[in-house]
Amino acid sequence: MGEKHMVRFEPVGVEIEVDEEETILDAAFRHGVMLMHGCKEGQCSACKSFLLDGDLEMGRFSTFALNETEEEEGYVLLCKSHAYSDLEVELLSYHEDMLNTGIPIQLVFAEVGEIEDLTHDIKRLVLKLVDPPEMNFKPGQYAEIYIPGTDTHRAYSMANTPSSDDRAEFIIKIYPGGRFSGLLDGELSVGDKMKIKVPFGMFMLHEKSEADIVFVGGGSGMAPIWSILNHMVEKSIDRKATFYYGARTEKDLFFLDELAAMEQKLPDFRFVPALSEPDEDGDWEGETGVITDVVGRLEGDLGGTEAYLAGPPPMIDAAIPVLQMKGVDEEHIYFDKFTTTGESEGSEQKEEAGPRFPGPAG
Template sequence: MADEHVVRFEPVGIEIKAAEDETVLDAAFRQGISLMHGCREGQCSACKAFVLDGDVQMGRYSTFALADYESDEGYILMCRAHAYGDLEIELENYDEDMIRSGLPVVTAQTTIASVTELTHDIVHVRLALDEPSAFRFHPGQYIDIAVPGTDVSRSFSMACANQADGILDLIIKKYPGGLFSEKLANELKVGDALTVTGPYGAFTLRVSSDRRLVFVAGGAGMSALLALLRQMADSGSDREVVYYYGARNEADLIMTTEIAALAEALPNFTYVPCLSESWPEDWPATFPGGATGLVTEVLLEREPNLRACDVYLCGPPPMIDAALPVLEGLGVPTDQVFYDKFTITAATD
């Protein structure tokens, strides 16, 4: 068994034990401590932190996520850092309430309950947990699915808010030649077993805030935001929320029945589908607030006072990368912006 060391996180004063053969981030997950993170592969900088004291060694990572000069100064990526002695780490980005409400990461067995094609490249998959009580999550988090016949996994956000029914809802984008996509298209079927690990992710609703909510998503980014909306509906929330969803054309709009039901359940909810192509002349009046243009363009046009809002972004890197400068330019404080950006690995799934 690998040697274990104490890792202390400041300024929150939380301590964990980390074995030398696991990353600091994985050690935290194992003990139910939910630190800020993103790709978990050294490709983003969400888990960047500063080593105050101790011996740490880093696995391979992208210098786009952690520049050489930052590493020289003592910064690390916790998803790639291994403790080789007791450590004291200063967290760069953290939410103390989220950290302390973390759930232990576990591995669970599931069975494919249904597979429904939503568009030409997006599918709705429902997984039934073999032991529902053994797997807990917060709405907005994601799971890893072990790709059958391989030693790799792929990450997918959950669209569900209620874990009592034992069903994990997933909205998955299929990629030509993608490892899991090909399995899903050609091999996997209802009744097949899949192993999942989780929950992961810090993309959860900050319920302590009463600010107006602005949700922005594109493609399969619908999944995590649908979970947050369902959470709000389940709790009887009357908080104001507007949801901008970007798609190319009418055929790419997904989960419209579910969104319409949420509009009935949430008294202060507005849905704004944004089509980068033109709206069809016979578009039904279900969502009269629809707009033409890229979702980030519509957001900039319609939301001049985002500084007073909490903004949640979920979707592919181009959408997130386009939205973040818009928010910065509008003066939105960084602690009011939350995003779940699909990583390159996920995008080449």
């Protein structure tokens, strides 16, 4: 371990101790301070802040996240910054009501409990926790799953809720050749040993709010929204909520019965699936078209509404302007982009379950 320094975050007045050998963002995770973050690899700029005072050094990062002019002016990426003196840092983006609600990161040893087919290319993975036998997280957060026998990991949102803290459940899209997702196609078996690091992420329900909610999801973006919805059921959070879920064909849909049952458990909840490529000879009677077009067609004024988006980047990039035109405040659009591993060089995303470029949209 290296020398330790104090880092003070303004304008919130939060202080943490940071070791020279860890990044400032990792130190915040260790202390349970919930700073805005995304890829954690210097690629996305979610943790961009401004150095007010002190000495730090940054590791390699993308100029897309922080250009030379910004660096010269004093902007820094906390995921790449090591403190070499006491520091004062201005946070450019934060949620004050969530800042001190973080949970310290922990390494958890587990074993495969179940692998279930949900669709032709999406599986449900259940890991039974061994050491420690339980974990703490917030609905919507994600875990880093280590590829067995390596120090390489992939990020996937947890699909269960904290009430089932003896296991971690994931909804994972299978990609041919995927370093981790590919293992679910016959290489991993029940009982295999695994390890995960949890929890990460800022994509979670703002429970102090009473605003109406619009969820928009696609693919394995179902996972964090499914976790949040089940949490709402467990906690009797009765806010008006609509979940728009986009798929290509009927064979890409899952949890239809469970979501129909959820409409009975949450009286103000509505689930709207839509197919972008419905079978012309099929009997689909639901919505058709790109899911963002469906949202635009069915929703009226959304002023005062909160929006939570999870899924592939093109879907989220298309949804944000639609929601803004409908009246959703930019600050109330929260998103989790699930990028594939090759889409952002050097980053550790979820293989289509993977932030790591979370909102708010600004």
